[in-house]
Amino acid sequence: GENVEQHPSTLSVQEGDSAVIKCTYSDSASNYFPWYKQELGKRPQLIIDIRSNVGEKKDQRIAVTLNKTAKHFSLHITETQPEDSAVYFCAASPGGYQKVTFGIGTKLQVIP
C-alpha cells in the first residue's frame, strides 16, 4: 500500500518568514495530493490540493509543488502569521481509488 513520509515533524519560524514542509510517497499510481491543517482540538481541514497533471498550485500565501518523477511534494507558506500555527498533514491517494493515506504531520509554530 501507499506510504507517505513527512518532515520535519516540528517547525518553528518567525512571523513573516516562510515555512516549507516536504513529503514523499511510495505508490507511483497516486495522483491526488491534499494538504490538511488541524488546529488544536479541531478537525483537519483541507487547505489546498494538487493533482498529478499539475506541477504547482498557488492560493494566496500557500503553494504546493509536485515532482512525480521523484515522488515528492511540498507545501510552502509565505509571510507566516501566528494563526498559521497548527499541525499540517500531507496525504496521497492512488488513482481510481479514494482511500487517502496521511503523513505523520508537521507541527508548525509561528513566533510573533
Added chain:
Amino acid sequence: NAGVMQNPRHLVRRRGQEARLRCSPMKGHSHVYWYRQLPEEGLKFMVYLQKENIIDESGMPKERFSAEFPKEGPSILRIQQVVRGDSAAYFCASSPEGLRGGYTFGSGTRLTVV
C-alpha cells in the same frame, strides 16, 4: 449544508463496555471513511464504506472493531469490549465521487476508556 456530523463529541467508557460512534456524511456524499488519531500522531486509516458496502477495511483491527453504513441512517463504528489502548480521537470523513474537493472531516469523537 450541515457538513459531516459526528456524535457524540466525547465518549467515556469503562474497560469491557461497548462504544458506538456515529457519522452522518455531507449531503450528496456517498463515501465515508473512518480514521483514528492518537495523541501527537497522524491520522490512521481504518475503513472505507459506501452505502451498504465495506470497500476497504484494511486498517481495522481484526477483533472487536466493526463498521457499517446502512441504506438509511448514519455510519456506525462499533468497538466492543473497549480497552485503554482504544482511547483516541476517531474522525469520520466523507467525499463525493472522484474525491472532487477532497475529504470533509467531522469534528471527531474523543473516546476515553477508563
